[in-house]
Amino acid sequence: MKKYIGAAIGNCVHVGGAVNFLKLAEEEGHSTEFLGAAVSIKKLINYILEKSPDAVTIGFRLTPDSVKPLLNELEKNIHAYKLENIEWIFGGTKPVAEFAKEYKFFSKIFDSTEDLDEVIGYLRGKKSKDLAICEPQDIIERIASKFPYPVLRHHFGLPSLEETYEGIKKIAEAKVLDVISIGPDQNTQENLFSPEKMNRDLDGAGGVPLRKVEDFEKLYESAQRGNHPLLRSYSGTAEIFKTAELLQSTINNAWCAVPLCWYNVLDGRGKRSLVTSISEGQELMKWHAERNIPVEVNEGHHWSLRDAHDTIGVVMAYIAAYNAKKMGVKNYISQYMFNVPACMHPRMDLAKMLAKVELIESLEDENFTVFRGVRAGLASLSTDLDVAKGQLAASTYLAMTLKPHIIHVVGFSEADHAAKPEDVIESCKIVRGVIRSTLHGMADMRQDTVVQDRKNELLKEAKYLLNTIKSLYTESKDPWCDPVVIADMIKKGIIDAPHLRGNESAKGTLETRIIDGKCMAYSKKLGRVVSEEERLSELLEF
Structure with missing residues (x-):
């Protein structure tokens, strides 16, 4: 795991990119520290010399012209204090990022067009310029x-x-x-x-x-x-x-x-x-x-x-x-x-x-x-x-x-x-x-109680149908996995769908209705929606 330091440099107060990057790094198990907005190069270098981070991410979202003197100053300090072994990461707008590519000390440059998966991939070690090599x-x-x-x-x-x-x-x-x-x-x-x-x-x-x-x-x-x-x-x-x-x-x-x-x-x-x-x-x-x-x-x-x-x-x-x-x-x-x-x-x-x-x-x-x-x-x-x-x-x-x-x-x-x-x-x-x-x-x-109530209702109904299948096909060692049983269930209408009407391999008599946004079994005989127990009782007459 690495130690990351992040900052928005110069007179840039746009810290969202650096903060979000550090949050992702923290979620990946790295230690992080954010220095804040408008951090001078001198302050950044002094902090690096004191803390010895493995990686430094800097953000700048103003104009390319205004970032040039800052990056020139940063480059001089990197060489002067022999900080080339640090992983330097840059994030900014696309025009600024294009300008930052002229500086060879950056390991990675983000231009705000990347999606989260690319950032996560980078943090997990996908450092190649050719992302395909790492996928x-x-x-x-x-x-x-x-x-x-x-x-x-x-x-x-x-x-x-x-x-x-x-x-x-x-x-x-x-x-x-x-x-x-x-x-x-x-x-x-x-x-x-x-x-x-x-x-x-x-x-x-x-x-x-x-x-x-x-x-x-x-x-x-x-x-x-x-x-x-x-x-x-x-x-x-x-x-x-x-x-x-x-x-x-x-x-x-x-x-x-x-x-x-x-x-x-x-x-x-x-x-x-x-x-x-x-x-x-x-x-x-x-x-x-x-x-x-x-x-x-x-x-x-x-x-x-x-x-x-x-x-x-x-x-x-x-x-x-x-x-x-x-x-x-x-x-x-x-x-x-x-x-x-x-x-x-x-x-x-x-x-x-x-x-x-x-x-x-x-x-x-x-x-x-x-x-x-x-x-x-x-x-x-x-x-x-x-x-x-x-x-x-x-x-x-x-x-x-x-x-x-x-x-x-x-x-x-x-x-x-x-x-x-x-x-x-x-x-x-x-x-x-x-x-x-x-x-x-x-x-x-x-966590919506309506969602949970319906989920529990479906689990109850599903387990009833699953257990009924087992009770109907006791001659099979494993009816849920028996091709003959599954085909027979469809033929008898235990498993059925309205669109199968007229299909020789299916029952095709199931009626369903959308009630309050749910797709429910419906009995024409009773004139209402029915539970799974009622549906199967009517279908199989038991």
Whole structure:
């Protein structure tokens, strides 16, 4: 740990930058001392000679011309008193910082455009001028290097290969994003290894048309610049193990994202049966676990996106994590999608997420670690892009309550058009602005009694449903992790969603209503919302 001294020099009274830097240094375990505003060079040098600090940070936010004599005087004293071994840090406005770059004794110059993650990274030892050299190329290490500042992830994939490659280059050079989630088109996901089955009229539909190994390798090559963002991609909906091997060998897939109950006949994104896809999903989790690759199971929000009531969203998020643990996953990325359904009230949305967090993190032990990922719901963003920017910021503000390790930035443009590199960069900057405003000293919305009451209600309802599943399937050794049981639960409507009506693999009779910002189960027979006990009694007639 180091001893830091900070001051605003000359006649500069703007101390905010120096004070905030020292606060961050203190949080990292260093000792700090602030000398105040308008500190003369003579006073600063005398104090340094007396205290022998390891690092000195000086701030100046006036004009370049007025800082010149001060830095000249400081440089003379550094040489005269042999203080070159001290780590000298400068902070100021961009014009002043540009001028300060002429002085070689500075180890680091901040020009007020940096975000907190860069400052934290510097304090943790990332001293290279080329930040990319210092950025970890493993997601867990990258999280650790930045926390409590979250890692940022954004989906990207355009209908043109070349536009996608060039877009990745622009995003990487902007240094605003840590993980680029590649979005392949549906042809890639379903028929990558069976090109003869592809409908060429659909090339580029929903993402980038990746067709051969070299296409994936070029994605990786495109990201090797700027802050060297990690890459990850959707899992396939067929030949999933071949896809996993390809992703790992070409883009060094940062983590696997796989659904438990989807990418099959249930959502039409594949032709696999429910039992087959659940079994293969579990094996895919196991495959990655054996290679110590983190896993994310996108499940709870898939049900909420289809208007399932909140209890099912909570239960399926838990069952997803439970399955990952059973498959040997060590590092689990739990994604919490806010704003689904889109008309939920923020208090009720937060309560649902807190219920998920409590259940999922109850699974943690020395062999299973949970990392929180948050995101806005796509359907919540307006087609008016200015309005959408405000909605993205508001959703991020609420999500910061969870103290996330990862923020999946949803491009503000998504309701209007697939995010272009400029949209990705701007969306990340919006989110970074929210993080900067909330990382330290944010009001704790978890303490709201309405939020807590709803969270506790959901926990009670979720535990009732989980216990009912166990009591109904006593012939299974582990019903929460049994593909046949899970498929049967969906077929019988124990787990259901209104949007599944007419699907041969599901019951599809669930009715839900938004009441006071909550998504609740509704009985047409009773003409009111019902508890989980009432819903299941009516459904199963017991």
